Amino acid sequence: MAKRKLSRRQSWRIDKIQAERTARAQRREERTLEELDGSDLGSEQEGLVISHFGVQVEVEASSTELAGQRLRCYLRANLPALVTGDKVIWRAGNQGLGVIVAQLPRQSELCRPDMQGKLKPVAANIDQILIVFAPLPEPHANLIDRYLVAASHAGIKPILLLNKADLLGQDKTHKAKKLLDIYQKLGYSILQVSAYSGSGMQELENVLKERVSVVVGQSGVGKSSLINRLLPEAQAAVGALSELSGKGTHTTTTARLFYFPNGGSLIDSPGIREFGLAHVSIDDIEAGFIEFHPFLGRCRFRNCSHEHEPGCALLEAVAQGHISHERLTSFKSLTANLSER
Numbered sequence: 001m002a003k004r005k006l007s008r009r010q011s012w013r014i015d016k017i018q019a020e021r022t023a024r025a026q027r028r029e030e031r032t033l034e035e036l037d038g039s040d041l042g043s044e045q046e047g048l049v050i051s052h053f054g055v056q057v058e059v060e061a062s063s064t065e066l067a068g069q070r071l072r073c074y075l076r077a078n079l080p081a082l083v084t085g086d087k088v089i090w091r092a093g094n095q096g097l098g099v100i101v102a103q104l105p106r107q108s109e110l111c112r113p114d115m116q117g118k119l120k121p122v123a124a125n126i127d128q129i130l131i132v133f134a135p136l137p138e139p140h141a142n143l144i145d146r147y148l149v150a151a152s153h154a155g156i157k158p159i160l161l162l163n164k165a166d167l168l169g170q171d172k173t174h175k176a177k178k179l180l181d182i183y184q185k186l187g188y189s190i191l192q193v194s195a196y197s198g199s200g201m202q203e204l205e206n207v208l209k210e211r212v213s214v215v216v217g218q219s220g221v222g223k224s225s226l227i228n229r230l231l232p233e234a235q236a237a238v239g240a241l242s243e244l245s246g247k248g249t250h251t252t253t254t255a256r257l258f259y260f261p262n263g264g265s266l267i268d269s270p271g272i273r274e275f276g277l278a279h280v281s282i283d284d285i286e287a288g289f290i291e292f293h294p295f296l297g298r299c300r301f302r303n304c305s306h307e308h309e310p311g312c313a314l315l316e317a318v319a320q321g322h323i324s325h326e327r328l329t330s331f332k333s334l335t336a337n338l339s340e341r
């Protein structure tokens with residue numbers, strides 16, 4: 001869309017109209033909430049936030065009598081912003097609407113920077129992060145390590161998922177094999193699957209059971225293909241959401257929770273698939289490189305660049321085979337990015 005430059009007066013008017021519109025919407029919400037609160041509310045019960053729409057959220061009842069039933073709920077004013085995956089206490093009101101009266105503590109949260117660069121939670125209570133990579137496009141250890149750092153920072157179990165295993169026999173796939181070997185030795189959970197041939201999908205379904213997962217990974221590794229196979233309904237929904245929000249703003253699209261037919265659930269949104277590319281600190285990076293722990297802080301020079309210095313503990317660890325060359329390169333690149341900021 002071509003952007004016309006607005007005069008100061010015009011943009012002031014637009015701001016004013018928008019502010020009035022927001023205020024009206026807010027008053028409407030408050031009235032509905034008052035009406036709901038004034039009506040006979042049902043008893044308190046637990047629920048799960050499936051998605052959110054501005055100030056309302058879609059909640060699924062967790063109790064056995066109502067299990068699976070979903071309804072739109074309003075939030076009491078004292079509540080913090082809720083995200084998909086949050087567990088809440090709610091009460092049913094009239095007109096098929098409900099009121100959320102409390103947020104239950106979160107086991108974990110995924111955060112992303114908002115438009116102002118402030119970290120904000122986008123999903124809660126996630127059990128595992130599936131980091132998808134593939135022989136092609138050639139995997140970057142750097143990016144995988146970045147996801148691992150983010151997972152470690154969030155305190156969520158990472159699972160490395162090599163998709164397109166059907167390509168492993170071919171040329172140009174030695175990088176993937178090498179990385180498989182490195183991460184296997186480090187003790188990470190690894191699965192090899194093919195969204196095409198279906199190999200390994202049974203094991204994957206078992207890993208997804210009874211857990212809440214998110215899927216992340218570089219573009220082109222087959223995240224959509226995998227999710228499509230596991231969950232046709234989610235793919236359609238996420239696709240529709242990204243189209244609606246348009247290019248460039250898709251990272252702000254809210255997440256949604258989907259159930260896998262064979263058990264477990266997925267929280268997904270275009271923004272979540274890119275999770276991990278947000279800001280991390282040097283401490284987060286160091287914590288995420290598990291095999292580096294015995295060697296960190298052991299270099300002779302405090303400001304060691306781990307390039308050529310005598311007495312560099314990390315270079316020695318590489319020479320002795322405790323740290324792989326790839327991981328050191330990736331560590332240096334992640335920390336270098338950090339100091340450039």
Ligand SMILES: Nc1nc2c(ncn2[C@@H]2O[C@H](COP(=O)(O)OP(=O)(O)OP(=O)(O)O)[C@@H](O)[C@H]2O)c(=O)[nH]1
Pocket residue numbers: 163164165166167193194195196197217218219220221222223224225226
């Ligand atoms: N050989 C092979 N190709 C696959 C497999 N899974 C997906 N692909 C192909 O890889 C390409 C990328 O797949 P997508 O599912 O779009 O990848 P994505 O990770 O969702 O990509 P983005 O939407 O860009 O993030 C497509 O051409 C798929 O057909 C697989 O198991 N084997």
Ligand SMILES: [Zn+2]
Pocket residue numbers: 299300304305306307309311312313314315
């Ligand atoms: Zn060093």
